[in-house]
Amino acid sequence: MSGLPSYPFRLNAGSAFSSHKSCIFTVKLSASTKTVCPCQFVLYFSLTINKMNPLTPDLIETVKDFTGFFTELSNALQQPIPDHHLSSTELTVLQAISQQDNCRSSTLIQQLRIDPGYLSRMLKSFEAEQLVSRRKVPNDARTQYIQLTGKGKKLLAVAAEHQDTQVINLLKPVPEARHEHLVHAMHTIQDVFRQKDGNMEPDVQHDIVFRHSLEPGDLGYLIYLHGSVLGPELGYNQTYEPHVIKEFNDFMQTYNPVKDRIWLATYKGQIVGAAAILAQSRHLAQLRWFFVHPEHRGKGVDMHIMQDVLAFCKDKLYQKINMFTTNEQPAMTELLENVGFKKSGEKYTQLFGKYVYEQRFDKDHYWS
Structure with missing residues (x-):
């Protein structure tokens, strides 16, 4: 050679x-x-x-640029609290203490990756200012629990209000139409850096955005989901989709945002869950079109939507809520029963090319 x-x-x-x-x-x-x-x-x-x-040069440069931008953003949100000298690091430690019932120094060191000596000096300073107190752990004389005092809790409340104001000012120039995109982008970055294995699936739950405002195309996409996903899943024939189209058309003809509401769950900008409340009378409301895409079931999306529905009905003082479903939707039945609905009627009938037991569920005086 x-x-x-x-x-x-x-x-x-x-x-x-x-x-x-x-x-x-x-x-x-x-x-x-x-x-x-x-x-x-x-x-x-x-x-x-x-x-x-x-790790290409372009990727490295992009991360460096973003890190610099993020530092500027963080600095804008870490302006000192008026009439107080605590740093952002000290406020972070106080916040971490407030979130734990039995907080220990070792937990703070691991959670915040903070130097033990620095933390020890900080806690002594907090005690001197009566922001925290310590108590011994039963059966362990060497360990102490750390907890906020009333003064410490009050300071954190002031800090939270101060930071809320800073965030509001920061977001003022951002158009409302970009808010959902902003939330998704932030969650995506968190997901990427929290994965320890490139093959791990990110936690999708917190990446889902919930809203109750209708935007152009929403109703059309809901009709598409019912026709392409829910209908085939339940074995309905081709008459189901025209029925859904008519229902949504009727809904928009009488829609009154004071009495009615529709909720949407979106993932990466696409609708993956929905529900609606339609007023039937002053004290009666009907729950309609409750749906969660199969890929997002079992992640709490349905309960999140249901809790929003019940909160709205409580605010409007509806004395009864009803919903119609079938015996072939056991997950829906279980959800309804879990929040206090009771089956009030059932009949064997033909729906969209098949025979099923149509069931009615009611929830009475739930707000009292």
């Missing part, structure tokens, strides 16, 4: 292959190789080096 021709290639600083200094690669052709194509060579080394180092 020593007699085979060699081809040196110099890669200059700043090239796609070398980010630090000029270097030389030498390629030796095999006995069966007649020629070497520069394009093939560049492609080969590009793929090889990217496999060795998937």
Whole structure:
């Protein structure tokens, strides 16, 4: 093999292959190789080096730029509280203490990744200012629980109000139409950095945005979901989708935001859950179109929507809520019963090409 021709290639600083200094690669052709194509060579080394180092210069620069931007953003939200000297780090420690019933120093060190000596000095300062107190752990004389005093809780409340004002001022220039996109982007970044394994699925639950405002295209997409997902899932025939279209059309003809409301759960901008309350009379409301996409069931989306529904009905002082479902929707039945609905009627009937038991559920005086 020593007699085979060699081809040196110099890669200059700043090239796609070398980010630090000029270097030389030498390629030796095999006995069966007649020629070497520069394009093939560049492609080969590009793929090889990217496999060795998937963190490309563009990615690194983007992260650095974002980190700088995030630092500026954080500084804008960490303006000192008027008439108080505590730093943002000290407020973070107080906040962490407030969130735990039996807080220990070791827990704070692990959770906040804070230097033990620095934390010890900070806690002594808090005690001197009567912001925290300590009590011994039963059967462990070496360990103490840390808790906020009344003064500490009051300070945190002032700090929370101060930070809320800062966030409101920060978000004022952001159009409302961009709020959902902003929330999704923030959750995506958290998901990416919280994953310890690239194959792990992120926690989707907190990435779902709930709203009760109708936007252009929402009703059309809800009709699509009923026709393409719920209808086939329940075995309904082609008459189901036209029925849904008529129902939503009737809903919009009489929709009154004072008495009626529709709730939507969205994931990455797409609707994955919904429900609606339609006023039937001054004291009676009907729950309609309760739906959660199969890919997002079992994550608490249904209960979140239901709690919002019940809170709205309580605010409007509805004395009774009813909903119609079928015996082929056991998850819906279980949810209704879990929040206090009771089955009040059932009949065997034909619905959209099949026979089912249509069931009525009622919830009475739930707000009292």
